[in-house]
Amino acid sequence: MTPPYSGHRNRMAVLTLAILLLAPSVLGHVAVWHKGMYCLNGTIPGVDDPDNNAPVSPLFNLSREDWWMHHVNKCDEFPPDDGDFLELPAGGSFVTELAVNRAFTSLSYNGTRTGTFIDGQEHLGLGETDEGKSAEGCITEMNIHTMNESMAAGTAFAISYNSDIKEVTPENLVVFTVLYHTPWHRVAEYKVPDLPECPSGGCHCAWGWVANGCGMPNMYMQPLRCKVVGQTGSKEVAPGKPPVWCEDDPSRCVSGPKQMVFWHQLEGNNVDVSGFDLSGRARSPAYNNKMGFSEGAQTDIFLDNDSATPTFITPGPSSTPPGFSEPAFTSGPGSNGSEPTFTSGPGANGVRDISGFLSLVTTVVSCATLQLSCIYLYLI
Template identity: 55%
Template sequence: MLFKSLLVSALLCAMVSTANGCDKEPPADGNYLELPAGGSFTVEIATNRAFTTFGHNKNFNGYFGGPQELEYTSGGCVSYPNLHTPNQTLAPGTIFAISYQNSIDKVTLENLVVFTVRYKTPWQRVTSYDVPKDLPPCPPGGCTCAWGWIPMGCGQPNMYMQGHKCMVTGSTSTKKLAIAKPPVYCENDRSKCVKGAKQMVYYFQKDGNNVFNVPKMPTYNEVMGFSEGAQNDIFEDSNLVSIVG
């Protein structure tokens, strides 16, 4: 199914904080982002819902989630839609994370686990993400998910995060997610990469950060130890031998 994800700073909503009121506007009952275990799901990434099929034009089919004629800064960065990158090759990656809590008030850094990564995003409007085959069913009322993106540059440091109510479908798995650990910068030393369940990256904040003093932007790719695709090592009994690289 298609589900919109809007890349605008007004929608930043940290799962561990309700200060900006995101928790006061939940989706309608029964409206979930469906996550087919062992399959993939598709979202629409845009600067505004007008550039998605959720806008006034239900047949919108633009490649970009914004104006189709890209605008660039003098430094060569795409400025509109504001993708914070010169091109798709340098787009750093985005993720979805999941918490098996049906209330946002119970979501923590430790139980919100990154379960899928897509390199070279955000770029095009329609984007798909892979789901681990062993992701277990959600509790009654669904799970809480988050979409995340940390740009590589082309502007001031930013941390994008958006919450969703989600539901795992087609799963009979009884596995449990391991406690998520903070990711570690490991671009130049793969032995430092954190294996298994990892937290989202929290950076650039006054407090609550879980990544510190990194030599470059802590993006969602091999720089921070995230492999592309479904994260199949996030369970309590996962084999943690393999790492990125």
């Protein structure tokens, strides 16, 4: 009897299947990557997936329970390892990576598959040429919902002074930093205001962005465990208010602390926009001045002086030096930082049995034509 995958044709079929499985990961959407994130290893218990793309699935037309903290695929049920935090240097900056898949970050394959852009590639002239663009001029090769870097909607981090993720609410999750014209490059540096000390168990943060046209009006929300380090501030963060569209009337902009943008869901939305922006395109709320967000550290989010006690928190091993232009590479999931290997199966010729691997694969597919947020396809 011919063993599975022993013939040339069968090996080619396996290779083709592998390529098809990887395609959604390469062409998918974007997440922020750091040791302090939830579901870094994926959403299958006991599996450390170097090609994880679970956090990148967009959120659209979902119930409050499902979109909040990316619960739709249980990402919020896979916290980071003990001691791993996104460290926020008060008054400084921190570096993260934006990518369509963990494989294209320094947190996988020993950083050997990283590139300038979020898909591990270089893309010379991206946004200035027709490379990777649709007939309408939208960049579709990476699904970043923009025509060029200047039109990239902007991304943001928010913080909640709660160690228990279940205690985080829209009101106590306040945007503290915004980076205009992202997502674009893989390496992204965010500035931090003089945040006060977190509780002993740390804080919770969330990263988000909203698609700027060029496809479905998705939003993204991703949880991380975080803590403030360095010389902490003397003012507590005040509760946030929903942001308001104010591009055409700056007097309408919400001053002070603001919530994240929650939009185009079945329930729990805090933003409602309609009509066209000043460029003539359909309005899309974003982390930029159209919604009253300034770039960089949000310095207007605090209560009065002396509402918090300043102290000094020594940065830990997961800290990124302020102003560091490139994250230090960390070992990948294989032994000694090498790529993971699959053990040989019972087939002849030492052919590796990948059936166990395939049974654990979860592929997230964005279905723009079906107007669905995502479909989870389990290959068993």
